[in-house]
Structures are given as C-alpha cells and as structure tokens.
Amino acid sequence: MIKLENVTKSYSTEVTALQDASFDVAKAEFVFLVGPSGSGKSTLLRLMNRQEKPEKGEVWVAGRNINDMPDAKVPHLRRNIGNIFQDYKLLANKTVFENVAFALEVIGRPKHVIRQQVPAVLDLVGLSGKQERFPHQLSGGEQQRVSIARAFVNRPLILLADEPTGNLDPTTGEGIMRLLDRINKTGTTVVMATHDQRIVNMMRKRVIQLDRGIIVRDQARGVYE
C-alpha cells in the first residue's frame, strides 16, 4: 500500500529530516512510527500525503509514485488518505455533524450521500448522540473521535495519524487506540506516529523506530524500547 525507496528529505543544508529511508507497508497493516521529537516521524507522514516532496528517493502510495504526480492529481490522492492530528484540527464554528460532513462536501459528494454516511461514521466512533454539539462542548477524547470520523468518513485506504493520543489522558488514549484498531480491521492501513510508549507496548503492532532521520529499527509486533 505504501512503499518508500531510499527517501531523503532535508529542510535546510544543516537539517536532514530523513535519510535514505526505505520500507513497505502492506494493505491493512498497522504501523507505529516511534522516536524522539525531530526524528523524522511527522516528515514521513507528510511525505505520504504529498505535503512534502523528497530530495531523493521515491514514495509510492496505492501503486503510484506520488513524487511524479502532477499537483492537480494530489487532491484525488488525498481522498484515499485520512489524516488525524494531535490538535484535532476541528472547525470551531461547525457542529460535529458539519465537521464530518465538511470532508465529504468539499470533495463534491451529494447531500443524500452525506446524510447517509455521516451518521453511520459517527455511530462507528461512538458519537451518534452528539451530532449537534460544537467542538468546545466536547471532551478531548470526543474531539479526537470527531477527527477520526472526519478522516474515515470517505472510507480511505490509508489513515495517517500524527500523535493522536498526545493530548489525551491514558484511558481516553486507549479508547482512541481501540477505535483505530477497529478501523484497521476493516482493511484500512494505519500509520501512526507516536511518543506514547504504553500504547505501543499495549498494541504490539509493527514498529518503525527513527533516530535523527534514520530508520534504526523495523520490528513486527514490536514494543517501544
């Protein structure tokens, strides 16, 4: 589903965010990217949805080399990738329903599809009774669930999650991980950058560890270390 071949990315002559990174992620796989701040986890995620382009190497997503992809095709690539963020990135002036519907609306889905898919995904993330609430009326965990619903409402092939439990307490974080695990079991590939040692150790999924832009470990059913 995702393939990186000798990818190097730097932000300046002194800062190399990623150096000669290569790995494959299979369909429906769940992968943790771990490592200290500045190790290149977020850069990897940004390369996968074409927010960044590498200096060297190739990034393949769903069978396409996305480095060569014309800019006009990038929105279509992104419709197959859901993004989840540490700070949720919800729109404060929109209700839960509207925040999720927004993701379908801006890619031109008709109203009847929106009316059908949004309640279904809110039910999946356990927010069916809170459709009319605004983000500030929700807890952190609930806000992250809205963010996941928005990322998943279009049934993407891949979910990229950047520290999704970073702002949450351990119990709420575990709930979010159970939700991501359920989504993964529907066949969606999940790549998650995290610092959260407890969660990585609890999930026992594949772990790719980065250190100063270099992949230092790639372990199936790994732990944080």
Place this chain on the structure above:
Amino acid sequence: MFSRLSYTFREMWASLRRNFTLTAAAIITAAVSLFILGLTLLVLRGFDNQLSQWSGGVELIVYVENDATPEQLQVVRDALESNPAVIDVDRLEYLDVDASLAEARRLFAGDPETLQLLTAENIPTQFKVVPRPDASAELLTEIASSYKERLPKVISVAFPSKQIDVLSTLRGVVQFVLYLITLILLFSAVLLIWNTIRTAMFARRREIEVMKLVGATNWFIRVPFMLEGLIQGLVGAVFASGGVLTANWYWTSTVQSFPPDSGFGAFVVTGNYPQWVVFWLIVLVMLVGAIGSGTAASKFLDV
C-alpha cells in the same frame, strides 16, 4: 453539482458578511475609481465630438451652399486642387448633405435648437481640406480668404487652427490627469480587494488546510473567494455606472439649457456610448476583482 454551487455561494456570502468593513471599503474605492474612469471616457468623447470635424489633419473647411450644382462644386474642387503645393489633394474630402447632417447631429447634440434648424434642404455641404505639412499658415490664410470672394456658392471658409490646437492640448491634459487619477484609484481598489480576500483566507486558513488534506481541489477552494472579489467589483461597478449615467444625464440637460452659440453643444455624449462605457466598466472590474482575488487566494493553497 448543486451541492457544490450551494457550497460556493454559501461560503462567499458568509465571507462577505464576516469582512463587512473591508468589503465596504473595497466596494467604495472600486466605485469611485470606476466613476472617474467612466467620466474620463465621457469627457474625452466630448472632446472628440468637438474635434471630430477637424480629425485626420483637417485644418480648413470650405462650406458650400446646399443648392450648388455639380458644375459649381467642380469649380470649387478644381480651385482647391490647383494648389497641390499647399493642399494635400489626395486627402481632399467632400461631405454631401447626408454626411454633413450626420456630422451636425454629433456636433450639436447638446444644442437641439440649432440642430432643429438644420435640415437636408438648408445644411451647407463641405470640402474638408488637409494642408501639406510644410504649408505655411500665412499662405493658407491667404488662399482661404480668397475663396469666399471668387468661388461660386461658397458660404464661408473655416480655418481655426489655433482653436484646434488649444482644444487638442486641453484634451491631452484632461486625458493624462484623469487617466492618472483613475489608474491610482483602480490600483487602490485592486489592493483593497486583494487585501480583503487575503484577510478572509487568513481567517479561514485552518479550514483551508483541512480542505486541502481531505482532497478539495485548489479551484474548489479558490472559487468562493474569486466570486467574492467579483461581487465586490460588480457592486462597485453598479454604483459607478449609476453615477456615470446620472452625471451624463445632468450634464446633457444642463448644456441643452445653454444659449445655442455657447460652444458646448458638441461636449454632450449621446447615443449608446454611455451604456457602452458602463458595460465595459462592469466587465473590467468584475475581471479585475475575480483575477485579483484568485491570485490572492493562491498564497494559502500551498499545503
């Protein structure tokens, strides 16, 4: 398709309301600059009307009585063509009754009393004379003054070279000053529209980031902002057009109340020209608004 349209208009309207003061400033500046541009075009048209009988280098007009026979007209033509060193014979032009009437309608547009007196039966026909570039003014004056006495049916000979120069110079000055003011104001209007859109986009940068990440195309994001700029321009142009048409109507009715020999008759703009000016003002500013805001929007689309 319908959901996209509904989204576009909803977002545009919300954005216009959110930035009301900036929007109002952009509309007012656009309206004022377009109003001045419209007036400039009308004033220049007035000058052109006044100068139209002297266009193409004509400096001397020989007016001939309406009932001159073809033979008498030929005598006048022969006399004019007998001075090839002074008169550019190839550019000698004769305006018959119909052509003279058409010109009179333009020249006396703001002087209906005089216009009413001019009919196909009494309007003089005219020979328009273009002097050679090296012909001296004294020689021309001498020839011109001799025509009236010795040629048949000649009513008068007009040779107002100094007045033409004054009018042409005045037209140039007016054109320069008004175009300069228009340009500055139009530039301000574009900057204001640009700034309004940038502010609107900055306020919504989080939303735009999300839109980009869920796969919205740049055009989908840009169009409501372009529409916003276009609407600002359009509203400004509608106010300006109303102002231009009202000013033209007021000027026309004022000139018509002047005495017949006031000399302002030709400065009136009639026919479809004012509507044509208004149409192009609207097209111009809508384009400027849409393109300006579309460009302003591009900065925030690099996610």
